[in-house]
Amino acid sequence: MPRRPAVPTLTTLCLHNLAQHMQSLWAKDYSDNYLDEYQFRFLVGPFNDLACGLVQELLQLLGRSRRLSRAALHLLLLPHLRQLSLRPCPNLANNALGHLIVLRCQGLSVLELGGCGRLSPSVLVDLAEGLPGLSRLGLAHTQANVQVLSAVGSCCRRLRELDVSGCKKVTPRALRHLGYDPVERSPGCPALRVLLARDLEHAGDGDAAAAAAFLLLALPRLEVLAHGATPDALRLLRSGRLGGPEDSEGFPSLQELARGRGAAAEGAPLTLPLRQLEDVEEEALDTVHAVCPQAEEVSVWLGDGPGPSGLRELPGWKRLSRLMLGCSGRHGRALAEVLPLAQGLGARLRALTLHGFGCRDPLSLPALLASCPGLQSFSAELEVPPDPHTRHEPPEEEPPAPPPRWATDLLPRGLPQLQSFSLSLAGPVPAAHGPVLSSTLASLLCRAPQLQTLRLLAVPFPLDSVLEPALPGLRELRELALAESRVSAGAVWQLLGTDGPLRRLDLSRCPDIHRRDYDGFLQAVRKQRLELDITWE
Structure with a gap:
């Protein structure tokens, strides 16, 4: 099933060559002369002529190989960049880098800042105000607060997806700024479809259900609201008890929003597009x-x-x-x-x-x-559950051998x-x-030709007779996990001898796989130059 690595394309080879020389040539010159000036400067290099998609691919390549330095990141903040993710390198994301992103990459449509806790709220505000074309913004586990959400709600009119999960400074009432701008008295984020707000510290407050209900009513295109108070908000909306005093901060009441969505004042049926x-x-x-x-x-x-x-x-x-x-x-x-x-x-x-x-x-x-x-x-x-009518067999007694085919x-x-x-x-x-x-698994595997991921975990009966007949038909299998299950070394050797796209094999804590077996598998993978990652403990 595992295959040898495919011959890389010319594009891939060129990108690897660029990645190999970024730090020793262009990034070194930039570090020596321009890194701490933070002016609108570009060092001319082959990366300037790369198409948008290739710049993004080069950034991903540098991130995966842990070669993305601060200087290299600065060099690749090009005007035609459309997607930028700093998840692989949150330690490089400081306030100065945030200003450079606003200055150089005003055409961004996707910005992922998850885990970048060093970016101050004021810089996050500048990013929201300076990148009005964003369609997806990731702020999970950042310093986002009410000012940041207010800037997002009023400036990011094309935003379709937003993630503020794990933001300690985001309160339930702050979320309302995404749906309404109380200063301009206008709706916010009119295109927002996905809002992820999981694991907020204040999700259990009394205002959480009302704030989630406010978002559900104020964001007409919202299809996903991942928030702990969403079920309570739906109960509130179903009850129709939406009255209350006028909001002192300038936000419309739930009752007013419900009327805007076509629901009458006294609890008429209200449906949402979630x-x-x-x-x-x-x-x-x-x-x-x-x-x-x-x-x-x-x-x-x-x-x-x-x-x-x-x-x-x-x-x-x-x-x-x-x-x-x-x-x-x-x-x-x-x-x-x-x-x-x-x-x-x-x-x-x-x-x-x-x-x-x-x-x-x-x-x-x-x-x-x-x-x-x-x-x-x-x-x-x-x-x-164990069968209470069956006596427990001694652990040293081997189970009966299964039939050759189920x-x-x-x-x-x-x-x-x-x-x-x-x-x-x-x-x-x-x-x-x-x-x-066993018969169920055998029947399944023999009639699932599109199967790509198979996990059989902690299965206590032998799996050899289940897997071996099905292996020739599993031509799309890419991941096989058998952790803590009964599988023999012979079945694994048969797996290594078949052709297919298998990339990952998990044999963790398999009682019938020993260290010598694992060493033999690794030796065969290296000798045949197979693109296969085997895990064993």
Whole structure:
């Protein structure tokens, strides 16, 4: 499956040559003569003639190889640059660099400053005011505050995506400046579609729900609001109790905003265009569904209540295609409870993620997968309770050898669009579960030709007889993780001998893989010059 590195293109070779000589030639001259002057200067070099995309690729290359110095970064702040990310080098981002970005790169449409905590709020304000063409701005874990958000709301009229996650100085009331400019009495960020505001220190304050509701009403195109108070804000909007005293800071009331969105004053139905909803509790599903009928991606946390009553709301979302279900209660839920939901969503479900479900009946897993033939991504962390009627076998006793080939008729139609599959098992698996789960995996792998990522984690029964027959058909597999699972060195050698695009192989804590096996794998990879990264502990 692993392949030798592809022959690099001429463009790639040229960029590597530029990266190799940046520090020793052009960056050295710039450091010696201009670095601390911070004037509008450019050192002429081959990078000046690079197209926008190539400049961005050179920056990424220098960042990945840890060769991006302050001087090299200054040299590549060119007027035709359209995208700039400082995530790989937050330590280089100081106030002087912020001023240079405003001075030299006024055509930027994407600016990623996540983690750049040395940039002062005043410089962040200058960036927002000086780069009005931004469509995506990342300010996560920076010093962004109310002044910065006010500048973004009033100046970045084309902004479509904003990330202020983890900003300690961002309060709930400060977020309102993104949706309204109280000085100009005009809407802010009219094009904003995605607002990420996770992990804010004040997300639990009493004003958080009201502030999130304000954003939902003030930003007409908002499709994603990743904020801890979003579910509470939706409950508030559904209740219709939006009255309150006039705001002393000049912001319109929720009631006034609701009237502007076409809702009457006394709690008439209000719908929002949200496409993605996070951390919705089971009992709030009916409320959230009523306010956000167009949701396409939902994550739900289930309690220990009897029966899947709250799950009945989910098939009512006509556009729902990506779903995460997690069990927040102490006792979890049975995987079989998800079957009616999967059958109701049917072929339109593209991604399904499950956390904390119990697989008491091993046939519930293949039944679930068979109900969703259109899946592109599936991930499940399942708890397999021990069978109380079965005596615990001594740990030194080896399980019976599996048959050479498992039955593959549990998923007769397969999952032809599946690209990512992850299964993690917690707890000792009863002996009766092993054959059914093995047959399920064999049936899946033999009928998933588009599979690119496969993770089988902590699987306690041997996987050789499951993997070996399927390997020739997995021609798109790029990542294989078998951490803590039962797989032999022979199966890995067979994997290394087949052709395919495999790039990463995780064998961490596999009980049947030893140090001598790992050393042999690495030697074979080096000898054959394979482009494969193998992890083992």
